[in-house]
Amino acid sequence: MTAITQNLNTAGLLRFITAGSVDDGKSTLIGRLLFDSKGIFADQLDAMSRSKHKRTVGDAVDLSLLTDGLEAEREQGITIDVAYRYFATPKRKFIIADTPGHEQYTRNMVTGASTADAVIILIDVSKVKLREDGGVDLLIQTKRHSTIAHLLQIEHVVVAVNKMDLIDYDQAIYERIVKAYREFAATLGLKDITPIPLSALTGDNVVEPSAQMDWYQGPTLISLLESLSVYDESHDAPFRFPVQLVARHNGHEANDFRGYMGRIEAGKVSVGDTLVVQPSGQRATVKDIVTLEGSHQSAVVGQSVTILLNEYLDVSRGDLLAGAEQPATLLKNLQADVCWMSDEPLDTRRKYWIKHGTRQTSAKVTGIDTLLDINTQERHAAERLKLNDIARISLTVQQPLAADAYDEIRATGAFILIDEVTHQTVAAGMIRIAR
Known part of the structure; x- marks a missing residue:
């Protein structure tokens, strides 16, 4: 395997998903994160409080409605589609993907997880089976989503043991659940695991520390998410540029412009670099790198650019421009x-x-x-x-x-x-x- 240097980033954008079984409180947790971090506009709050599908008692706001956007979701009280929400704190920007808990929507979880840096695995304390021998039987969806997180190589796993208010914030039960999850995670090879006891409904340990769980000395969920380092391996990986479009001036232009447009998916490129066109194997050198702001000497992963080559080659959509020293x-x-x-x-x-x-x-x-x-x-x-x-x-x-x-x-x-x-x-x- 190619050796890759890890670049740490704790200030930029963090993409994360919530995953778990049905009614574990994923949508409520996201709603609580947005509500307590002032990420909800007043008109959204008013619309949720007046919703005919509100599933709370009295004047309490049903925070899960913030991500349950489909009518069928509001009617049934379940999440069906992947809902993306953006919010920011003074320390960081976030994109959240709220994914369904039903097994039949596992494919939606895969979609949401494909670009995530972290996953929050929710475990409902009222659903796990506490065995007489002191062990805990985790739900199949907890295992399924953890497996997918491992296969997709999501770097950080946050185990949110939710609804602690239903067990009177019992530390012993929490520790039994965490022990069981760590044992299962070890069979997968998951390493970066951080457990947090919380209640999405009441807000315990979501944004503010819980007065009910003074035995927990770790970070709140939001402070943990703010501190997670994104190990950006793709900057030091070999250059990879899938060609999306070939751009040319029309026939009335005097200069013959031919550029290859796309997004840099790995590595970096500079004017003068030698590239190989795959799968044909033709070699070429970079003449110019163009964006809307004009020409650049270099570009890095994540940038959408147009690359011009010194040589006239047959390059079309579907081809890959790769570093000549380490091609795909x-x-x-x-x-x-x-x-x-x-x-x-x-x-x-x-x-x-x-x-x-x-x-x-x-x-x-x-x-x-x-x-x-x-x-x-x-x-x-x-x-x-x-x-x-x-x-x-x-x-x-x-x-x-x-x-x-x-x-x-x-x-x-x-x-x-x-x-x-x-x-x-x-x-x-x-x-x-x-x-």
Whole structure:
């Protein structure tokens, strides 16, 4: 694996998601974060207080309504779609993704988690089973979402033990739950885990410390989120630039302008750098780097730019411009972990489209190598994949992909599979082993 230097950032944007089982209080927690941090406008507060779907007693505001935007969500009191909310504190900016708790919406959780730096795993203390031997049985969704967080390599896991008010803020029960989660997390390989006892409904340890839990000496949820370091590996990774569009002046222009537009997904580039066009293998040098502000000598990951080359080459959408010293691997056969997102089971007899970066080509699943058991974390043989299954599969693609292992560069190690007939996304995948 490529050695990558870690760049720490505790002042910029933090993307995080909430995940857990049904009615664990994810939407209420986000509402409480926004409410207590003054991230709600007065008209939003008024609309929530007058909502006919309010699920609180008396004049109390139902904070979960802030993210439950669909009518069906408000009627049923559940979260169906991924809701994104932006807010800021004096120390940091945040983008939150509130994801559904139902197993049937696991695919939505994968969508929300794909760009997250941190995940808040909510555990409802009223739902866990306390065994007589002192152990705790965690819910299957807690295990499922933790597994997805591990597969997607989310760096920080915050275990929010919610509804502590329902057990009179019992420290012993909290510690039993945390111990059980740490034991399960160890089987996954999750390392950066921070537990917090809280009550989203009453606000204990969300923004303000809890007077009811003076035995807890750790940070509140918001102060923890403000302090998390984002390990930005992509700055020092090899240069990766999927071409989205070829830009040219019209035929009436005197100068022949040809630029390649896109977003830098990893690394950095400077004028004079030698690049390789993949999959063709042609080499070229950077003539100019252009943005709306004009020409630049260099650009880094995250910037959308237009790159001009000294050479006239056949470059089109779907190609990848990569650093000549460390190009991506060209793959026609690969292995990947996938989360199956379709109601229709995987059929190895049919073809799918694979969308990798800006390239789309035909793909065929040549085999299901192993199916992951969420409870035991063991992998075993399987002949089919159904909705929400997580498995390692083998793929053959019609045109070679310029790709990296997901562990090395997330942007060029991720893909989706699309049904050729219905055009629905049926799976999200992470490239693990290249052959």
